[in-house]
Amino acid sequence: xxxxxxxEGPVTLSExxxxxxxxxxxATGYPSLFWYVQYPGEGLQLLLKATKADDKGSNKxxxxxxxxxxxxxxxxxxxxxxSDSAVYFCALNTGNQFYFGTGTSxxxxx
Amino acid sequence: DAGVTQSPTHLIKTRGQQVTLxxxxxxxxxxxxxxxxxxGQGPQFIFQYYEEEERQRGNFPDRFSGHQFPNYSSxxxxxxxxxxxxxxxxxxxxxxxxxxxxxxxxxTRLTVT
Numbered sequence: 144x145x146x147x148x149x150x151e152g153p154v155t156l157s158e159x160x161x162x163x164x165x166x167x168x169x170a171t172g173y174p175s176l177f178w179y180v181q182y183p184g185e186g187l188q189l190l191l192k193a194t195k196a197d198d199k200g201s202n203k204x205x206x207x208x209x210x211x212x213x214x215x216x217x218x219x220x221x222x223x224x225x226s227d228s229a230v231y232f233c234a235l236n237t238g239n240q241f242y243f244g245t246g247t248s249x250x251x252x253x
Numbered sequence: 254d255a256g257v258t259q260s261p262t263h264l265i266k267t268r269g270q271q272v273t274l275x276x277x278x279x280x281x282x283x284x285x286x287x288x289x290x291x292x293g294q295g296p297q298f299i300f301q302y303y304e305e306e307e308r309q310r311g312n313f314p315d316r317f318s319g320h321q322f323p324n325y326s327s328x329x330x331x332x333x334x335x336x337x338x339x340x341x342x343x344x345x346x347x348x349x350x351x352x353x354x355x356x357x358x359x360x361t362r363l364t365v366t
Binding site for chain 2: 147177179184185186187188189192232234239240241242243244245246
């Protein structure tokens with residue numbers, strides 16, 4: 144079945160460090176891929192998306208490229224800030240339903 | 254422009270009881286989905302409502318049921334509560350059913366004792 148696998152956390156980085164959170168997927172069709180972010184006590188917010196192979200989603204300095212050959216959608220940011228501390232979820236949708244990864248907790252220290 | 258709103262924010266129930274959670278979708282959205290998020294886990298799909306009918310359902314027992322009203326708002330009902338039903342219940346809406354991004358509410362934290 145369709146599924147998403149994320150790198151396990153927690154991840155702790157110093158401010159201005161480079162961030163990578165790995166995400167790979169398994170899907171029977173041609174999924175759309177998403178990254179969501181969840182701040183404490185809140186619901187999930189869409190961070191970025193990509194709907195077809197080689198698309199790059201970007202928002203707020205975060206980027207992810209839809210790699211069909213490696214079935215991956217890794218999240219990257221060149222310089223993290225304290226305000227980026229949150230839980231990040233990779234997700235896919237093949238038109239049937241959304242499948243989420245287990246989340247990766249990120250803490251950025253000053 | 255109001256986003257997705259859920260009520261109540263917190264709820265404490267006893268095993269065996271029944272609970273109803275409520276959701277109003279983002280303005281302009283007609284499709285509502287419900288998710289269960291256990292502590293430290295990603296959201297798990299419960300079901301989706303569109304045009305007042307259950308369109309999709311995840312791997313949840315019949316104790317979980319729902320409803321969508323003509324104004325697109327929705328309810329999630331859980332009967333015969335178990336301790337394992339303790340979780341954050343998230344409502345999400347979209348403006349058409351398929352691959353549009355989900356817009357989430359802040360959730361209802363249900364604790365079953």
